[in-house]
């Protein structure tokens with residue numbers, strides 16, 4: 255028997271085993287999935303009190319994870335909200351004071367996709383992009399795998415070259431399954447931002463509308479359709495035993511659109527953009543084995559926190575410019591209370607319709623906002639008065655003074671409105687067509 259040879263083989267096996275261990279440790283880096291539903295109202299999900307729209311899959315995320323009852327978007331609607339999510343910054347810092355479609359996002363600050371790609375993740379994007387300027391599409395700002403969308407102008411029904419028609423929401427869900435199947439053995443970051451449940455929704459297929467007990471069935475059916483897609487995602491994660499290695503963050507990009515519910519709050523996309531329902535969205539965090547099941551977390555938080563949270567899951571510090579905080583210590587019970595002591599809104603783009611202007615601040619149970627019609631600051635106790643019916647500004651002048659001063663101090667950290675650069679109302683999209691665009695996330 256040739257012992258030196260056996261030793262050499264054992265030694266080589268040990269070296270291989272050590273490589274395998276480090277490779278599997280790398281593969282165990284947790285996945286991050288953000289489900290960012292267009293115009294999802296606070297009261298649209300059964301787990302947030304909706305009694306007429308069944309959402310069993312989103313409810314299962316909530317039941318196995320945490321419901322975040324005080325979660326906000328700081329810059330409604332679609333384009334500014336996505337700009338905040340993808341940069342982790344109050345987008346007003348780079349002059350995004352409102353819709354401003356086509357206004358570039360910073361080139362000297364990584365998008366969340368660029369950050370996660372550079373942290374060793376495969377990054378995937380499915381659905382509506384709607385942020386940045388020319389040359390800043392998802393395939394150009396960090397997403398390595400981008401699901402092409404047919405022709406986006408076709409709305410919810412997409413015609414394939416062979417003449418067959420697809421319901422876009424289902425196509426988006428199938429793309430999630432494809433992405434996970436392709437990348438199940440690597441750490442991945444998936445950003446799912448379907449067009450659903452953005453209006454108009456007249457064409458929601460009857461098979462979804464038929465599940466809705468009352469209310470606007472086209473709208474409720476669209477929510478149910480999204481829920482089914484999330485069911486597909488959960489099934490593929492379970493199929494590959496990825497649940498304990500995957501963080502899912504679910505929320506909306508702004509409050510309820512036509513037909514949706516902001517209950518117990520009031521306001522929304524078309525009815526009351528000064529009100530809480532325009533910016534207060536349902537949110538759920540799911541990470542079995544890490545985030546305890548069945549939690550209700552009531553601390554003040556916002557979508558700015560998703561960047562910093564994803565970075566921490568990847569084992570990294572978020573860039574210095576980020577305004578968010580890491581949610582994980584709060585969701586695992588290591589920290590309590592508000593994630594942000596104050597949350598601010600300052601939508602004042604002179605190009606936006608005045609009904610979209612919003613100056614507001616949240617602190618503890620209080621909400622102060624500038625009432626455009628009455629030209630006065632209004633103060634509400636949201637715990638006692640979620641519908642904002644009793645203005646307490648005169649009764650609590652010290653709170654009014656404090657919050658007004660905090661809001662002014664926040665605005666003073668932003669560039670002034672007269673420095674908004676000229677921009678073209680154009681943004682970059684992946685080319686029309688079907689299937690995946692795969693690259694390095696740095697496309698020309």
Ligand SMILES: [Ca+2]
Nearest residue numbers: 292293332507
């Ligand atoms: Ca939206």
